[in-house]
Amino acid sequence: MRRFSVRLARLEARRPPVPAPPSEPPELPPGYVEEVLRLLHEYNQLGCVLRSLGASEADIAALAETLEERLEASHDASRDG
Numbered sequence: 046m047r048r049f050s051v052r053l054a055r056l057e058a059r060r061p062p063v064p065a066p067p068s069e070p071p072e073l074p075p076g077y078v079e080e081v082l083r084l085l086h087e088y089n090q091l092g093c094v095l096r097s098l099g100a101s102e103a104d105i106a107a108l109a110e111t112l113e114e115r116l117e118a119s120h121d122a123s124r125d126g
Contacts, residue, residue: 079115086112 085091086109095105 082108082112083116086116 082091085094091109091112092105095108100108
């Protein structure tokens with residue numbers, strides 16, 4: 046058993062270091078966040094999710110208003126185009 050322990054220690058000492066995982070998450074695809082926000086708004090869950098993340102009521106109202114405007118503009122553009 047002693048020989049095994051010595052051999053194992055020698056092998057572990059020669060093992061290359063394991064690279065650390067990236068400190069930043071991968072980049073999200075374009076439009077991902079907007080689509081998530083749109084779906085949350087569509088299913089009336091935007092406020093609940095944002096509240097659980099610590100957003101203020103003023104921030105939630107401002108985001109909901111901006112989202113409404115973008116959805117209307119997008120809807121108008123798709124209807125006209």
